[in-house]
Amino acid sequence: MNLKELSELLGLSQTTVSRAINGYPEVSEATRLKVQETARAHNYSPNARAKSLATGRAHAIGHVIPISDQHEMMNPVFGEFISGVGQVYAREGYDLCMSVVTADDELNTYRKLHARKSVDGVVLHAPLKEDPRIELLQELKIPFVVHGRTSNSAQNYAWLDVNSFSAFSRATELLLDLGHTRIALVNGIETMDFAHRRREGYEVALKDRGIPVDLDIVRSDEMTESHGYESAKELLALENRPSAFLSASMICAAGIKRAIEEAGFEIGKDISIVTFDDDLSFMVSNEDTPVFTAFRSNVREAGAIVAEMLLRQIAAPDAALETKLLEAELIIGRSTGPFNG
Structure with missing residues (x-):
């Protein structure tokens, strides 16, 4: 069905029908609803090029x-x-x-x-x-x-x-409250604004508790599983190893978890992890208690x-x-x- 046929069916001008479909304010609400309902019932879809010309928009x-x-x-x-x-x-x-x-x-x-x-x-x-x-x-x-x-x-x-600053400040405070003072940060690329803010939140929380920031246990790179794994493997080999990790993403956290387990440590007992977790629809967990402690956003x-x-x-x-x-x-x-x- 084309615009002319739809207009004839409704008994309205093509201009009125076009304006109703495209939401022009001069068309009454009753007319707009009638036109849109009829268009849907007859599977009418306006030509994209014609719609662009009529409205001046590309849509x-x-x-x-x-x-x-x-x-x-x-x-x-x-x-x-x-x-x-x-x-x-x-x-x-x-x-x-x-x-x-x-x-x-x-x-x-x-x-x-x-x-x-x-x-x-x-x-x-x-x-x-x-x-x-x-x-x-x-x-x-x-x-x-x-x-x-x-x-x-x-x-x-x-x-x-x-609020990346708030999330990583709160994450650091959570680990400090659990008694951890050697807290490693495995961050994203810090020219990216979100990673910069996460680093700031981490550092401010440490300084507020009188704990100096140790750059030897801070890593930043593209947020991949291998970044998390290689960073954690290197840091766990230090004589004064961290007892906790802050991870910039769930993908990095998976790599950190792999390194911890390979080193023979138990997560949550020997080494703690807090991560940032984007709530992904295809990674829904049915467990009552998830594997990772996380600050989550949808x-x-x-x-x-x-x-x-x-x-x-x-x-x-x-x-x-x-x-x-x-x-x-x-x-x-x-x-x-x-x-x-």
Whole structure:
């Protein structure tokens, strides 16, 4: 069924039907509902090109993904986030436009998206402490929301972030309360803003208890299982080994766990681990007590919130830019216990 046939069926002009489907405010609510219900009943879907011409919008959101050996994007957490944004886009009639590019071509890709008018807005991923992408998007006047935020920027922009500083400060305090003072940090790449904030939370909590930060038991790299394993293996071989580990991700924690068990130690008794755990839908545990003590955030829910924030910004470009800081939830598992010497 095309627009003309749908209009004839409803006894309305094609202009009225088009405006009702696309949510124009001058169409009454009763007419809009009638048109949309009839369109659904007859499996009518507006032509994307015609819809773009009628509204002046692409009805697409851009996600630019750089491929780099020093980037932490292409992992299961990213897929879960995309599931969250994708559900909102589909519900609101938007397409997801993903551009996979080299790291060197990322800025130019945003310029191309703007020049071609192929997206109505973008989501900026994995912000750095100082991020040139934010200034560029502001110059191009492209609506955008940052998943995360930057530490060294006074610019006004929309963002959603999990409070990494608070989570790692609280995690360190939890281990200190259990009697641990040699607490190793296995972190992500610290040019990434979230990893920088996690390091700050860890250091502040130690200093508040009068414990000096020992850089010999701090490691940072891409958050992989091998990073966790190699870091823990090296640190456990020290004469003054750590009695506890803070891990930047569940993926790293799996590697730390492997190294601890290979060294003949028991997790939660000899060595404790606290990790940051993105709540992934495909890794649901039915155990009453999970393996790892973790500060957990729901990354799919974060994706949905980011998408809704961006679509509101597109619909009302003069409105105040939104920011949202989420707190991680502490889940006590079997990987922590009192210091036993």
